[in-house]
Amino acid sequence: MTADPLVQLIGISKTFAGAAAVHEVDISIxxxxxxxxxGPSGCGKSTLLRLIIGLLEPDSGEIRFDGAPLHTGEIDRIRHRIGYVIQEGxxxxxxxxxxxxxxxxxxLGRAENETVSRLxxxxxxxxxxxxxxxxxxxxLSGGQRQRVSLMRALMLSPELLLLDEPLGALDPLVRAALQKDLKEIFARLNQTALLITHDLAEAAYLGNKIILMNEGRxxxxxxxxxxxxxxxxxxVTTFINAQRSLAVL
Amino acid sequence: MRIRKAGRQERAFRFLLFSCVPAFLIFLSGSLSAEPVVIGSKKFTESYVLGEIAKRTLNDANIPAEHRQGMGGTIILWQALQGGQIDAYPEYTGTIVQEILKSTDAMAGAVIAEALGKRGIGMTKPLGFNNTYALVMLRRRADPLGIRTISDLRKHPDLKFGLTHEFLDRQDGWSPLVVAYGLSSPNVAGIDHALGYDALRTGQIDVKDAYSTDAKIAQYDLVVLADDQKFFPRYDAVFLYRLSMNEKAIAALRGLEGKISEGTMTRLNAEAERTKDYSQAASLFFDSSPGPDGNSTRLTSRVSRSRGGENLGHKLVRWTTRHLELAGFSLLLSILAGVPLGIWASRGGGIGHLILGFAGVVQTIPSLALLALLVPLPFFGISVRTAIVALFLYGLLPIVRNTATGLQDIPRGLRESAIALGLNPAARLWQIYLPIASRSILAGIKTSAVINIGTATLAALIGAGGLGEPILSGLNLNDHATILQGAIPAAILALLVQWFFDLLDRVLIPKGLRL
Incomplete structure (x- = not known):
């Protein structure tokens, strides 16, 4: 890897009432x-995602997008370069x-014929x-809604795709189908993506790199x-063992 | 194209908000145009009739005049007179002394006139009758007992008294009367004024309180017991007028001094209550006062109940139109102010609480009190404006609260999705938040509209008209038919408004939210 990472989180900390805090986190995407x-619920993984898209601002540390620090002033322009999919769509x-x-x-006033063919x-x-x-x-069904949500996130050909437990609310069959489709889409588009899940099998299936978090670190x-x-x-062992697959039983 | 549809909804919102503003301004400017002499009256029969008499007198002297009927109580009229919203109104000397000059002692006419003069108000000499409290009995009951005066009651301690609650409670009412006349342990019950007459007629009570020119005195053949101890203060009817009013008008009003006797007034009151037509009753005064014809011929000719030219249909249209104007413009103002305030309040924090708190407090002020509070303010006075502003304030809370709640209830996921997509704040509000909250906002507007239709009936209290007019005169005359002339259209209007907004829901609430 010679190129700089698309997103870099450097020493990011955020504490606040009512949501999971993060402490001194460094991540490269x-x-x-x-x-x-x-990671388990409340480990701060959603907080990280919301820091990247500018829904939250860090207490300390720096977030770099495409080499430049994130500024509140031009956050909307950065947001246009990021797709965001959440659990409920x-x-x-x-x-x-x-x-x-x-x-x-x-x-953004994009040309009609372009958007129609993109659709x-x-x-x-x-x-x-x-x-x-x-x-x-x-x-629409739950699975169809998530597909639409994904299309909405991809519409502007974003450089980064953020997915916050996109398949969390779906039944296993629909979920399996969507996992497979997601993997294909990421590969086809050579898409940079940051995905949150608490399902280790999903993480292993979709991820090139897995970051395990606990209590904000x-x-x-x-x-x-x-x-x-x-x-x-x-x-780490405890977390992995807690998610034994059927095959292990 | 389908895609354009939500844009249309948004435009409809904006259209609704902005298109009516110019209409409202035109409306305001219209109400500011040149005025004739304005006569006010309080909301009871005698005051209405005197107001009509004054108007006719001025008109006969070629002075344009209009009569704003039944504007409320003493304080409202007095303030309107001082503020120049009206030029004259009928009042009683006892009321002037006690309620306007706040004196506990009786005052001579000249002293009263001088005190009023300092405030820029003139007073005519008494019109010729004294409408004070009185005790009355059925003639057929009083005569056999030989009762002519209140003192005579002492000889009949077994008589049953049915007195209004007001008379029982007044400082100058029943308690001091008992002391002054030395009445012994009388048998007393509190009873509603109108019901009291029936009780009197059927013998459930023997004596009741009344006003000395009460129309019922003639109707039920009652005797007014003479106030031989001069206990009751004098309530000589006079006209109060602004000293700045033009001299011809003052002279015309003074021409009425000493012209209306107690008997005449009682008869005019009875006629007004019987025909439900004040101008008709007032014209009786002109017919019977010195003129070429004797009064008896005219008395029979007016029995044909032609209602002074305006038939019921026209009146209904006039009342309803005014009613809709009142409710409509005030609602529009409530929307224009309430939705932005609600948006502001939805952001929470100190200001949000302040806004919701203010709207809530306004709602707790009784509507009558709110009107009374607004009337003395410079811009308001006795006018349509005041009524609209009061209604506007009442309509605010449901809209503010529903807008705030509707926006706050938008799930966090949707709110954050709108932000994360990179929509700017204005686009988020217009394209996402307001449409999603539209059901709640419209429900608030609907509530305000229906409440406004109801509350607008109170506008008649300050002479702003509307369907409250017949309701008030009906209440005043104890005439159910007249009350219903206002109450039924008001109820139908409320239903229509409800129905109209249900229809509006389908246009303004996006289809995706109605599934």
């Missing part, structure tokens, strides 16, 4: 890779699937039937095999 943040209920996906392109591209990519585009979120990062074979602490 490499171009074209899928980085997975994993975050689709606006008063807009159809189509308008949800096209919202930002229209807001059909995305439908194909995310395996979302075009004839459902005029449905409202409430008229990074415990260990690397491949699943590294975590399993050379655990940095007792916690």
């Amino acid at each position: 490499e171009h074209g890779k899928t980085t997975v943040l994993i 975050g689709l606006f209920p008063h807009l159809t699937a189509r308008r949800n996906v096209l919202l930002m392109a229209r807001h 059909s591209e995305l439908c194909a990519l995310a395996r979302f039937p075009e004839n459902l585009l005029d449905r409202y979120p409430l008229e 990074i415990v260990q990062q690397g491949l699943l095999t590294e975590l399993r074979e050379k655990p940095a602490s007792e916690f």
Whole structure:
């Protein structure tokens, strides 16, 4: 890897009432890779994501995006270069699937014919039937909603894709199908992505690099095999054992 | 194209908000145009009739005049007179001394006139009748017992008294009267004024309190017991007027001095209550006062109930139009102020609490009190403006609160998605937050609208008209038919408004939220 990482978190700390704090976190998100943040609830992984997209500001430390420090003043322009998918999809209920996906392109005044062809591209990519585009979120299934949410996040061809437990609320079959599609999409687009999950199998399947967090600190990062074979602490082993797959039983 | 649809909703919102502003300004400027002499009256029959008499007298002297009926109580009229919203109104000397000059002692007419003169107000000499408290009995009950005066009651301690609560409570009412006349352990019950007459007629009570020119005196053939100890203060009817009013108008009003006797006034009151038509009753005064014709011929000719030219349909249209103006403009103001305040309040913090707190406090002020508080302020006075502002303040809370709650209830995930997408704050508000909160906001507006239709009936108290007009005169005359002329249209209006907003929901609430 010669190129600088797309995103760098350097000594990031954030403490506040009512949400998980993070302490002195350093993370690099490499171009074209899928980085997975994993850890128990309240370990601070969502906080990190929300710091990167500017929903929160760090108490100390620096976040660099594409080599430049993140400034509140131009945060909206950075946001246009980042796609963001949350667990419930975050689709606006008063807009159809189509308008949800096209919202930002229209807001930025992108050319109509460009956005229309981009939309059909995305439908194909995310395996979302075009004839459902005029449905409202409430008229779609959970899996369909997440596909639309993904299309919305990818609409502006973002350099970075942030996914906060995107598959957390789905049933196992739909979830498996979407995992497979996500992996394909990331590969096809050579997409830089940061994904949060608490499912180790999902992390291993989708991630090039796994970052395990606990109580606001990074415990260990690397491949699943590294975590399993050379655990940095007792916690790593405990966490991995807690997620035994059926095969182990 | 489908995609354009939400844009249309947004435009509809904006249109609704902005299109009515110029209309409102036009409306305000219209109400500021040149004025004739304005006569006010309090909200009871005699005052209405005297107001009509004054108007007709001025008109006969070629002075343009209008009469704002039933504007409320003494304080409101007095302030309106001082503030110049009205030029004259009928008042009683006893009331002037006690309520306006705040004196506990009786004052001679010249002394009263001098005290008023210092405040820029003139007073005519008494119009000729004294409308004070009185005790009354059925003639057929009093005569056999030989009761003519209040002192005579001492000889009949077994008589049953049915007195209004007001009379029982007044400082110058029942208690001092008992002392002054040395009445012994009388049998007393509190009873509503109107019901008291029925009780009197059916013999459940023998004596009741009344006003000495009460229309019922003639109707039920009652005797007014003479106040032989001169216990009751004098309530000589006079006109109060602004000294700055033009001299011809003052002269015309003074022409009424000493012209209206107790008997005449009682008859005019009875006529007003019977026909429900004050101008008709007032015209009886002109017909019966010295003129070429005797009064009896005119008395029979007006029995045909042609209501002074304006039929019920026209009146209903006039009342309803005014009512809608009052409720509509005030609602518009409530929306224009309430939605932004609600947006502000939704951000929480000290200011948010302050806004919600203020709107809540306004709501707890009784509507009558709010009107009374607004009337003395320079810009307001007795006017449509005051009514609209009061209604506006009442309509604020539901809109502010629903807007704030609707916005606060937007799930965090949606709120953060809008931010994370990189929409600027204005776009987030107009395209995301307000449409998602639209159901709650519209529910608030609907509540305000329906409340406004109801509360707008109170506008009649300060002469602002509307469907409250017939309700007030009906209450005043104890006439259910007249009350219903206002109450039924008001209820129908409330239903229509409800229905209209249900329809509006379908246009303004995005389809995706109605699934």
